[in-house]
Amino acid sequence: MNSNGKSMQGFTFVDPERVEQIFSQYPDKKSATLPLLHLAQSQHGYISNSVINTIADLVDCHPAIVMDCVSFYTMLYTKPQGRHIIQVCQTLSCSLNGADSLVDHVMDKYEIKPGETTADDRFTLMKVECLGSCGTAPVVQINKEYHEGLSTQNFDKLLESFE
Amino acid sequence: MPLLKIDDKEIQVQSGATVLETAEANGIEIPHYCYHPALEVVGSCRMCLVQVEGMPKLQVSCNTFVGDVHPDRKVDGKYDMVVHTQNDLVVQERKNILEFLLLNHPLDCPVCDQAGECYLQDYSFKFGNAHSRFEENKRVRSNEYLGSQIVINHNRCILCSRCVRFTQEISGTSELFVEARGYNTKVAALEEKPLDNLLAGNVADICPVGALLSTDYIHKNRIWNLKKQSSVCQDCSVGCNVDVFSQTNQIFRLTPRENHDVNGYFMCDIGRYGFHRFEEIERVTQPMIREGDSFVSFEWEEAIQETVDRLKRAGGKVAGVTSPYHTNETNFMLGLMVDGILGNLSQIDGEEINYPSGFRISSDRSPNRNGMNDVCPGNVDDLISDIDEQNIRTIYILDDGVDRDFDEVWKSILSKMDFVVVQTYRMTMLAQSANIILPGLAPFEREGTITNDGGRVQWLRPSLPIKGESRADWEILMMALKALDNNAQIFTDVSQVMKKMGEKIPAYKDVSFFNLGDKGLSLNGIASK
Numbered sequence: 001m002n003s004n005g006k007s008m009q010g011f012t013f014v015d016p017e018r019v020e021q022i023f024s025q026y027p028d029k030k031s032a033t034l035p036l037l038h039l040a041q042s043q044h045g046y047i048s049n050s051v052i053n054t055i056a057d058l059v060d061c062h063p064a065i066v067m068d069c070v071s072f073y074t075m076l077y078t079k080p081q082g083r084h085i086i087q088v089c090q091t092l093s094c095s096l097n098g099a100d101s102l103v104d105h106v107m108d109k110y111e112i113k114p115g116e117t118t119a120d121d122r123f124t125l126m127k128v129e130c131l132g133s134c135g136t137a138p139v140v141q142i143n144k145e146y147h148e149g150l151s152t153q154n155f156d157k158l159l160e161s162f163e
Numbered sequence: 164m165p166l167l168k169i170d171d172k173e174i175q176v177q178s179g180a181t182v183l184e185t186a187e188a189n190g191i192e193i194p195h196y197c198y199h200p201a202l203e204v205v206g207s208c209r210m211c212l213v214q215v216e217g218m219p220k221l222q223v224s225c226n227t228f229v230g231d232v233h234p235d236r237k238v239d240g241k242y243d244m245v246v247h248t249q250n251d252l253v254v255q256e257r258k259n260i261l262e263f264l265l266l267n268h269p270l271d272c273p274v275c276d277q278a279g280e281c282y283l284q285d286y287s288f289k290f291g292n293a294h295s296r297f298e299e300n301k302r303v304r305s306n307e308y309l310g311s312q313i314v315i316n317h318n319r320c321i322l323c324s325r326c327v328r329f330t331q332e333i334s335g336t337s338e339l340f341v342e343a344r345g346y347n348t349k350v351a352a353l354e355e356k357p358l359d360n361l362l363a364g365n366v367a368d369i370c371p372v373g374a375l376l377s378t379d380y381i382h383k384n385r386i387w388n389l390k391k392q393s394s395v396c397q398d399c400s401v402g403c404n405v406d407v408f409s410q411t412n413q414i415f416r417l418t419p420r421e422n423h424d425v426n427g428y429f430m431c432d433i434g435r436y437g438f439h440r441f442e443e444i445e446r447v448t449q450p451m452i453r454e455g456d457s458f459v460s461f462e463w464e465e466a467i468q469e470t471v472d473r474l475k476r477a478g479g480k481v482a483g484v485t486s487p488y489h490t491n492e493t494n495f496m497l498g499l500m501v502d503g504i505l506g507n508l509s510q511i512d513g514e515e516i517n518y519p520s521g522f523r524i525s526s527d528r529s530p531n532r533n534g535m536n537d538v539c540p541g542n543v544d545d546l547i548s549d550i551d552e553q554n555i556r557t558i559y560i561l562d563d564g565v566d567r568d569f570d571e572v573w574k575s576i577l578s579k580m581d582f583v584v585v586q587t588y589r590m591t592m593l594a595q596s597a598n599i600i601l602p603g604l605a606p607f608e609r610e611g612t613i614t615n616d617g618g619r620v621q622w623l624r625p626s627l628p629i630k631g632e633s634r635a636d637w638e639i640l641m642m643a644l645k646a647l648d649n650n651a652q653i654f655t656d657v658s659q660v661m662k663k664m665g666e667k668i669p670a671y672k673d674v675s676f677f678n679l680g681d682k683g684l685s686l687n688g689i690a691s692k
Contacts, residue, residue: 049355062337064330064353071342 448631506546
């Protein structure tokens with residue numbers, strides 16, 4: 001149930017104990033919004049409307065306020081993503097060391113543009129701002145791992161290793 | 164109490180007062196967008212920056228508080244704070260802020276509904292630069308509906324977030340939020356939960372620029388063509404203070420008028436769009452007498468004479484029906500004129516709605532039930548049984564102007580009547596059952612006083628001219644009274660009726676247009692200025 005009283009084909013957390021534990025870390029419910037969003041995204045893959053409604057109910061505020069928070073952070077996705085998320089750093093060092101050619105490579109190989117997902121849901125390509133590893137440029141983050149000092153060849157090999 | 168110096172003015176203030184509010188109260192203008200007295204302070208627009216001596220950077224005056232400082236640290240030995248609002252630094256900063264706010268602004272004042280009452284326009288003219296140094300392309304977005312009555316023009320929005328705070332704090336419905344960040348920031352509503360509460364219209368009022376627009380008014384007129392008349396809303400017993408904007412004989416919009424004893428800064432959409440109800444009604448503008456199944460138009464003299472003849476013939480056996488939709492003066496005059504019993508029609512109720520901010524929409528959707536009961540103390544609750552007991556066959560009805568279905572009791576009463584006089588402005592079902600119809604004024608044509616459910620008497624003022632042969636309701640009753648009784652005191656103006664009313668009803672002794680002013684007068688003794 002969301003605050004309208006309409007029931008959505010609801011999202012529920014599979015690990016209610018973890019939810020309780022998150023709540024126990026904060027003095028008020030609303031503070032748990034961000035960690036709950038991360039938990040929901042790790043379970044659901046992205047933040048759908050039903051996730052927003054569920055969390056709004058849990059933290060006792062309006063869905064619009066949760067949406068306000070979700071839309072602020074680029075690491076929270078509001079659309080379904082591929083199984084693997086390729087984030088290519090666009091900031092100075094990486095850009096000078098050939099980040100653009102890495103992006104072009106993915107675009108050519110999988111026929112997707114930045115922000116898009118392959119038809120088989122294998123990859124989502126994103127251009128991101130500084131990943132904070134300028135000394136080993138160019139850097140690509142795939143899921144939660146950094147891959148540093150990439151050339152087009154070993155990037156290609158790397159991509160093949162993801163199913 | 165801290166001593167504050169703003170420019171050349173020394174001001175004693177309460178500890179904890181903000182610089183902006185103190186300046187405003189003392190006639191010093193500090194431009195601002197995001198600050199609104201009814202909303203939380205966020206200090207996000209940066210328009211109200213001032214220089215405070217001893218502080219390294221300019222300060223947002225809306226969120227800078229004045230307090231007592233240690234005697235050793237007082238400026239010039241006596242001031243707790245010294246503020247400059249006019250020096251070169253502040254003047255230059257305002258230019259810079261306005262240049263930023265206008266970066267993506269389309270400068271489409273000629274087609275913008277806010278033009279003429281736009282703070283972006285006013286402040287640019289007063290404080291801004293004539294030119295922008297921005298050479299890149301402006302960000303262009305299309306308009307979006309936030310709710311059924313509100314459109315947002317993102318290009319004009321300066322992201323002050325007044326509207327977002329309004330839905331969070333005043334209506335408590337929280338439909339609006341600030342989406343994304345940086346260049347992509349915009350005010351948005353969730354698709355599944357649009358901005359459709361009964362206070363939604365207020366966001367267009369509090370928007371300092373032309374971003375939020377009411378679909379009801381968009382591209383209808385220009386503000387400088389409209390006549391602004393302060394008055395009172397007549398759609399429920401709260402009696403919100405309003406400004407009515409009209410041109411010749413058409414109302415274009417209503418906006419709330421500040422009154423902290425009644426409605427604060429806001430009004431509801433029932434009242435805001437209520438004026439449309441009177442645009443397409445079947446008006447009665449000519450005295451009419453029933454002949455068979457149809458009505459024939461007559462001159463006033465004949466219609467009044469016919470009415471009075473019938474009232475005289477009935478002797479004291481006349482019932483008068485007062486109306487909570489009419490002014491105190493009209494109801495009072497009916498009480499003077501009818502030599503019999505007084506009562507009223509069945510009450511029409513709506514839903515009582517309370518908002519977290521304290522704003523209220525009353526379940527009693529008539530504006531003047533309190534006043535009607537005050538000025539007609541003889542009003543009986545159970546008119547029907549009195550009519551039966553005394554075998555009354557003549558009735559004089561002040562029509563509410565609301566089309567209602569009559570219950571069986573009222574139907575049988577009306578069928579028993581030999582003679583029914585209905586004073587009305589529209590062809591209601593009640594009017595159709597009349598023997599004589601006397602054309603009165605519609606709500607936005609009336610003048611007089613109404614008393615809200617908190618016991619505050621307020622000045623209802625006309626915005627529209629009188630239509631056809633219609634006459635003011637108290638005046639019609641005066642004509643009848645004069646014809647009934649040669650010795651009757653003659654009133655030629657509504658203020659004279661008011662004076663008489665004050666003599667007869669002690670609670671209303673101080674009521675006069677002069678005393679009422681814009682804010683009204685509380686009968687509970689807490690009179691405001």
